[in-house]
Amino acid sequence: MRPTPPKFFLRFFRWFCHPDLHTNIEGDLLELYQDRIRQSGRRKADRMFAIDVLLLFRPSLMRSFKTGQKLNYTIMLQHNLLISFRNFKRYKSTFFINLLGLSTGLACVLLIFFWIQDEWRMDKFHEKDKQLYQVMQIYPMGGKNELYDASPAPLARALQEEIPEVVAAISGKSHEIFGGVLIYEDKKGIKATPKYADNGFFDMFSYPLIQGNKGQVLVNKHDAVISREIALKLFDSTEDAIGKTIAWKKKMGDIVDLSESFVITGVFDNLSSQSTEEFDVVFTYDFYDSLSEIPRNWNNDGASTYVVLTSNPDIDDLNAKITDLVASRRNRKNQFLLKQYSSKYLHGNYENGVAVGGRIVYVRMFSAIALLILAIASINFMNLSTARASTRLKEIGIKKTLGSNRKNLIFQFVTESLLISLCALLVAGLIVIAILPQFNLITGKKLGFDFSISAIITMIGIALLTGILSSTYPALYLSGFRPIEVLKGKLNISFGEIWVRKGMVIFQMTMSIVLIAAVFTIYRQMEYIHNKNLGYDRENILTIKNDGDLDQHLESFLSEVRALPQVIRATSAVGSLVGHYNWTSNLDWEGRDKSFVIDVFITNYDFIETFGISMKKGRSFSRDFGSETSKVILNEAAVKGMGFEDPIGKTITFWREKVEIIGVVKDFQCRSLYNQVEPCIFRLFGGEDNYGDLIAIKMRAGQQKEAIAHIATIFDKFNPKVPFEYGFMDDEYQALYESENRTAALSKYFAGLAIIISCLGLLGLTTFTAERRMKEIGVRKILGSSVFGVVRLLSADYTKSVVIAVIISLPICYLMAKKWLDTFVFSIDLKGWHFIWAGLLVLFIAWFTIGIQTVKAARVNPAECLKDE
Template identity: 45%
Template sequence: MFQHHLLLIYRNFKKYKSSFFINLVGLTAGLTCALLIYLWVNDELSMDKFQAKGNQLYQVMENETTDAGVKTTDNTAGLLGETLLKEMPEVEDAVMVSPAYWIAFSKLSVKNNTGIKGGGLFAGKNFFKIFSYPLISGNISQVLNSKNSIAISERMAMKLFHSTDVLGKEIKWENSDMKNENHALISGVFKDIPASSSTRFDFVVSMDLLMVPESGLRAWTNHGPNTFIVLKKDAVPETFSAKIKHFMKSKGVDRRDLFIRSYSDSYLYDKYENGQQVGGRIEYVKLFSLIAVFILIIACVNFMNLATARASVRMKEVGIKKVMGASRRSLIMQYMGESLFLTFLSLFISLLFVELLLPQFNEITGKNLSLHFELKLVLALTGITIFTGIISGSYPALYLSGFNPAAALKGKLSHTAGALWTRQGLVIFQFTLSVILIVSVLVVYKQIEFVQHAQVGYQKDNVLYIEAEGKLKNNAGSFITEVRNIPGVINASSMDKRFIGDVKGTIGDFNWEGRDPKQVIYFQFAGINSGLIETMGMEMTQGRSFSGKFGADSTKVIMNEAGIKIMGLKNPVGKIFTLWGKELQIVGVMKDVHFESLHEVVKPMFFTYNAKNTNRIMIKIKAGQEKEVIAAVGQLYKDFNSGAHLEYKFLDQDFQEQYVAENRVSLLSRYFALLAVVISCLGLFGLASFTAQRKLKEIGVRKVLGASEWGIIYSLSRDFIKPVLLAILIALPLSYVVTRHWLDTFAYRIDLQLWYFAGAGFLALLVSWLTVSVQAIKAGMKNPVACLRDE
């Protein structure tokens, strides 16, 4: 019986080559898309799931209440972890870890080595006990016990020593934010961080370096480090989270409520609004999963439509089989078998395409995905394929097997309105999804274009920056003076942190005349050198910027417009701003600048003069002279920092990195939208071809009776264009809701224009009309004699 079904499947595929080819191409494209997305989604969902204590591992978060709303942060008080461990019986272990950006750009070196850049962490003694980063060498309970101990990655050990047998060896590490070089002894070597970890680092040093008695990190009013805890197995996370909500009040700190989130959720669920979790990267996981399902369904619809359209051709086959005693169940199994066979054939072809496309897909997504046929992937592939096969074949199998045998043998198949509307409904469904994708692609593209060309308050082009390291730290001022004399350099200056995405914030201790004592304001702040505002092309709306011409600018402060607005000052220049017990005079107001991405609103901010501690040197270069300037700066860098090699980065690279996820979504959505349209049009082409073939005699008669060729073309095209028009009408309001929701993730965004929707609808209509008209014109131009002779 099985061989018989295989033979029938082969004969039917051979007999209906065009339908077979269209279905094969559509299903292969749909499965290729689905498999690529599956690999990406699976990688995203597996992030941080390798932690052995993952079910008990939580991060302590803070909700900070200000006049502008609730700000959620993962920065906590330095003493929080050890205090929770002492005072809360539910806590089994706790550790304090610095955010990655604290020492993200550090240099590690040994004797006779110029140094290697790497990212690091400050961490508590039990870091390696809590987190599953296995040690190749070293004692897990002692590796960070000493202030001068350091644990390095396997990769870093091989680069510095060409060996992992390095315990006890001395290493030097430095960072732009650290005043002095740090000499440490290697106390551990850990395996390279797995790709499924959202945290990347090359070395870990003891938090004891920072937690000295006089450190501000020991004050409950300050916050900065991340706190991670391991709950006991019998602890209820929700109950514990509620229990510690007002814990900070018991330490004399108001307005800062605590809660916990699962460590494994931090990667995907990282977005909060007004104290509530509202998504994050999980939104893109859901989006692309939905796109994969949509494209698969679009491909399945082609199979359904073509199979039901050809029902009249196969009705005698059904009638004979029923007369011969075939049950409806056996017929269903046969037609489902055809669908599943075709789907599995498509799967094997799609696996070849996935293997070919993976390098490009990895480049787009920034991942290192590969096809490894472990049990999970095999089950997923089988499940996706069977799902696709069943969806594709279910309706045709039920439809074909339901024919009345007598009517089928007579060739009197009743073309019911239900069957016709089913086919048109499937076409409507296909093109509705396609139009939604087209609109989405257009809106994402326009928003990314808006972001990249928006007025952010500074000039990001042709600006390179370097980290002041080694001997240069103490001579940054002289270095900047020399850089300004290099031909092609417009200006140069410095600041105390990276220009984009590295600004700190505080809600106290500051004051000014007329301030409401109940007012709680979150201020960002940065220390800058004279000339930075001019170098970066930032604008002053009132007063002046910092300058050596005015003497002691260390007692002055510059505010941004957002800060002045929330402070309620009408004539701010000359007024006193008390900061951390020190009176500073406001000498200028700067136009608002986006130091963060356009997802965030511009926050109140102040700038202090801090030339001695500004170790990020910004250099503005004339367009077209970048190569010559970089060479000259490199030589000057060696003169100031003998033996060191210049490492630099352009500011516009940092700007683009803020929108990596959006750029990937934009590019991928273009490919997926194009694929959806192509698959939909393939189905429409197949239907038009079959319909034209079935109506050849009708066309011949009408032409003999005087019908014009264009009249026949219009008549054939009209029936297919109607469902596409209806699909467009359904899709446009749905696409508005979808794109509006995505745009709401940006604080600054484009307005949805009518032409986005009209253009998408027109494009879908044009493509579908061209697809149908090819067959309509071919049929309309045919000789009527040939039409009448055709069977």
């Protein structure tokens, strides 16, 4: 065999050389190459051949790269559209499978797109969003550094006066869990959630004022700004509200019990659904400051501080300045950080001051799910298009013979794909409009179909991108057939091409299994959360806010409630047991050698008994022992943290008072299962008139309806100006996991859709395979093959693909599940069968899908299969 010159340079020469000169010059080059091999050897001949080719690369020898065709693209597009419609009509099953798969996938993507868009917009509607920050403080708690939006009240003024990068600063406070009642003259009171802020609040935050001057509405201590909804309820209009006097009745723990009058100076529009803040009335921070017995000084962190910064400040430098400023004015040094106000919604979880999670995790997760579902739908299109290649051999061959180049064919196939994608987009839009109300119920949002120009461009862009990506491989594959082989009916499918198609099926099934395993893991964890013994009883417990005049008659109210046959116990407390977040470090004892933070429960008698919290040592609070306001009860975690072996009877200093430990309760979980059980301390109210802000009533099972009706009557007797509103402790617990519950529901639906789309592809491939092998099926049945044998033959390849997908998906499922469960302190144990179950479910669904068509094909009469032979 004669040696040949370097292939790269030979191909390069053939590519650029003019066709009229090509043959003679190539012959001379090859002859000269052989002579050089004989004279100087192969290596030098190769080198000289490359030099000769490069020297020949000059304009006089180059071919023209202009296409000889002057195409009329309008006519070509019309032709391609006509061919596409004919193909859709001819191959109806393939068209409808592609349309259904793509439209379902696009509908999922659009829903997730609308949801993510809304998540990103939360709190970003403020005009000063990029410059609006909140001061956060790091507290050492339980061996970790926790981040809280707590700061000294004097900090706002000091920042504005001493740090030039701070344009504006205000103090504020929210008390969503307490609330109160607004009363106008003799009308029935209206429950309202307050916000407290310095003047300048409405200038800093873009909550639009309907009435009032945003720079003057919170000047005086007893000024108040109410929402449009409250104004309409109290005065039937927003215009008549300004200047009116309203009463504010509020119970704030055992600290405040007030009834004061305020002048309405402004009315703000109802809050946007994209606001994380929820309030109905804004009072001045000076008024809030007057409520509290806690001094307004640098050593107390009773405020939230908001600032507007100059453009592009050095945040790290500012953090150091604020930390040093506060440290210079008080007796301890904690680190202070600035966090962009709008970032807290998505990046709400912190470790040592650094954002490590929050709702952004779900945004990323659903973004990945959207891409996976779209990829699965696109893979269906690719597989069916390449599988149908044999039915379009003659069309491709004739077009190539008549002069159509690869570029024209690619354009045709891309046109077909884009046409299907645009049709799928229209169908997806109809699907989204139909199911959006239900989607809003699941997500708790108020999403609407966005017809803005940017949204429409985005949706069309997604559809076009999907069409182009879906058609790339089929277009290159189909346009690459050689005319001679095509017209002879030969289609040489390489081993690599077969595995590309199988690989895409395996990818589909793998992702479907991963989604199902994720749903199953989330479901089992949420079931574990809902059924876990928390150390207290939350069933059948009714909660009522101690608002209005009820506090003046609370003991009488509780006595009448306890007398009801449907009620077991009734008590009151500061704040709820569920999600409790009232803590202090103002605690001391003999031998203390470390900082110690403890959760504080200020309660009435019978609190521990009402919630079924178990005593481990000592006793609970009891009226039989006289006044017990100087007694406390600890939980096991507090006893361990304080280093006591036998705490009963010991004296500790709590809030600068000497108190005696009379009991120890078993540990219970008052926060979410993302947290460890924290040290807790119980103490009775400090005075005869202080009974807390929350009433808890334990009802008998099966008698809740009758109990609520009687309690409402008693409530109206003692508190006639306040509407009777109640909640359930179990609902409060469920609210701790609202995001997880919604994620579980959404994941369930999206995983189901992923399976449906994948199975549509399997159904299409199986149908086509059965059509192509119909004659083979007929021959096999004549030779004695059973229906089961034919079914096994047709489904074997797809079964292998699904089994491979199961094997691949198992480690992916385990790692993803473990990473998510590690965010919980308490979680389920991962078992291998959890994931195997998901794989088997997908396998059975795939068998069912394949079996529908294969059984149908296997039962066909052999004579029908062979009649055209």
